[in-house]
Amino acid sequence: MKSYDHIPEGYQLTYDLHLLKNTKVFALLNILQVVLILPFIPGFLFLNWLDLFSYERIVSGVILLLIPAMIVMIVIHELIHGFFFKKFSGKRVKYQFHGWAASASTPGIYYRKKYYLIIGLAPAVLLNTLFLIGTFLLPNPLNTLSYFLLAIHVSSCVGDFYVSWILRKYPEDAYIEDTGVGLKIYEYHEADIQFE
Helix, strand or coil: CCEECCCCCCEEEEEEEECCCCHHHHHHHHHHHHHHHHHHHHHHHHCCCCCCCCHHHHHHHHHHHHHHHHHHHHHHHHHHHHHHHHHHHCCCCEEEECCCCEEEECCCCEEEHHHHHHHHHHHHHHHHHHHHHHHHHCCCCHHHHHHHHHHHHHHHCHHHHHHHHHHCCCCCCCEEEECCCEEEEEEECCCCCEEC
């Protein structure tokens, strides 16, 4: 099975991450967000979109479109998470806004590790690929907008990347519960308990 509505016999909680309570991890993710956006800066300088004659027109066009496009991007990002939560559990997905981020989750449902990784990384794979294609195929200023969205989206996937990094050290038979503001990992038999 891909998910359970209860923890199988013999499993125990070995990792509990709550981002609203863990200021250390929250600060780290904010720093990593900045780090992830830095490699995109040269693209604005060296790609031929921003020639001197059209620079002002392109930037003003992108700024007008950027905020609405970012809102749509965030909604689609969470809907992609939600699609895979629903696909792997058949349960209703809970969508929330936490003041600093939006989330999709199914609290009380436990996913096998590989399915949780698919849920977590699907928006990064699908949307980043779409924005990258748009960067090269769309006309100005839409390709510039697509590049901006690619940079912002890669950076905003930092939480999904962090969770995937954490999961790398857990066995394939681990179960993960997404709480919307963090996650809980359950392993079979005895393990050292960490709370972050």
